Amino acid sequence: MRALLLAAGLGTRLRPLTLTVPKCLVEIHGRPLLDYWLEHIFSAGIERALINTHWLPDAVRSHVQASHFAGRIDLVYEADLLGTAGTVGANAAWLGDDPFLLVHADNLTDFDVRGFIRRHQQRPSHCAITMLAFRTDVPKTCGILGLDCENVVTSFHEKVENPPGNLANAAVYLCEPEVVRLIRSLRRPVVDFSTEVIPAFMGRILAVETNGYHRDIGSPEALALAEREFVPMPGFA
Template sequence: MRALLLAAGIGSRLRPLTNTTPKCLVTVHDRPLVDYWLDLVFEGGIERALLNTHWLAGQVRAHVENSRWRSRIDLVHEDELLGTGGTVLANRDWFGAQPFLVAHADNLTDFDVAGLIAAHNSRPAGCIMTMLAFRTDDPQSCGILELDEQNRVLAFHEKVENPPGNLANGAVYIFEPEVIDDIAQLGKKVVDLSTEIIPNYLGRIFCVETSGYHRDIGNPESLRRAHSEFKHKPRQGGGG
């Protein structure tokens, strides 16, 4: 299976840090975020990864060239950001006709990649994608999920004042190839997965809750908390 790691974000909420550092190279315990992701996916069974670049792309390119995983990484540059769905569509040939993983690589996480792939392979009939979910301590800032008895997503509550629970969308997905066809049918280059695509699949999304760590580090407070909370996690060996 191949994976798209969405890494082109500008990181405006982390300024001034991201004025000179791409968001995917922001460090947690002196280690760039993207290195955690590369170890995670490749050690979890992903054969090849694609990173999209935009802001300060030269730094990302230089970093990847020095990664121990460099022979299994492809880069694609976006002069103008295409949105999460637009990036999937623009690289449809790279995915081939197989299921593929898509992740917002601005989260710090240690979810079980192999377990998510296995769950997707045994998902309930009719489901076209599998979504990672996590328990959040700030449900008002997340997309909160409602599930049925088979863990299919029945409803999203996106950043509402009183959400019904704390099970949140982790922004990691495994898509069947048909999802790209649905993106293409919108007839435009810039597409957002979370607002324009995923809500169309209610009842056909299998949800898998991670028992591990998962936090968006997109603002200074979240980054501070990640430094505090993640320090007792074992550091994965190797490169980066």
């Protein structure tokens, strides 16, 4: 299985730190966020990863080239950001015709990748996406989920002021090839996964809640919390 790591964001809320450091290379416990992701997915059996870049791409390229995973990583530069789903559509040939892992690599997480893949393989037959979910302490900043008795997503409340719960989209997905076909059918370069793809597959997305750590480190406050809370698993050090 292949993985697409979305890592091209500007990290504006983390400025001035991200004026000189790409968000994916911001450090937690002295280690770049991207390294946690690479260790995590490759140790779980992911064969190859594609990382998109935009802001400070040379820094990301140099870091990847120095990684012991370099031979299993491809990079793609976006002169203009394509959105969280536009990158998927633009790299359809690289993804091929198999299920793939799609992650927002600006989150710090230690979810069970192998278990997540198993749940996708065992998903209800009508589901085309399996979504990682987590319990958030700030629901209004997340996409909050409503589920049916099979844990299939029936409602999605993206960053609303009074969300009906705290079970949130973790922005980690296992997608079937039809997701790529839907994105490409829109015939636009810029496509957003949360506002355009998720609604199109409503009722066909299995939610799998993680009992591990998960946090968007996109603000100074969240980064400080991650430094205090996160305990790297064996293999993350």
